[in-house]
Amino acid sequence: MKHLAPFIVMIAILIAISVIIVVITNYNLKKKILNKENIDDKMYAILNNLTGFNAEMLKWGIILLFGGIGLIVLEFLPHDENTPLPYGVMTVFVALGFLTYYFMMKNQKK
Incomplete structure (x- = not known):
């Protein structure tokens, strides 16, 4: 870490x-x-x-929030130094951030 x-x-x-x-x-x-x-x-x-720069700031705020949550989760997960688990966990949390932003923007356009 x-x-x-x-x-x-x-x-x-x-x-x-x-x-x-x-x-x-x-x-x-x-x-x-x-x-x-x-x-x-x-x-x-x-x-x-x-x-429309506020939407861009919202996107990066959500992504960084989920990335930070991923780092916090990694702190409590037991893993070996040579395992790819941290990369997978971070990728999943950042992807959740992107998906959250996508669905927020999709709902806002309706």
């Missing part, structure tokens, strides 16, 4: 960097669209899609 911590920190740093890049590029694109003189319906649709 001690060898897993640096890996998790690197993943968290990469996720933070990618979120910052997405926020900056969305802001620049919105600014360019709003500075145009002729704004048609297609540009309004693009702007509405860009402002």
Whole structure:
């Protein structure tokens, strides 16, 4: 478990960097669209899609929550160091996070 911590920190740093890049590029694109003189319906649709960043934050929050729960469960599961059990448990919990987000968005669209 001690060898897993640096890996998790690197993943968290990469996720933070990618979120910052997405926020900056969305802001620049919105600014360019709003500075145009002729704004048609297609540009309004693009702007509405860009402002849906709350759903993206919800997705990563749910995935990280389930990943954290998976790590907590791993702490209490007895396993050998050379077994693939921790990878399987983490994969299952992250997949549950993705599925939870998917069903939440599916129910919200109805």
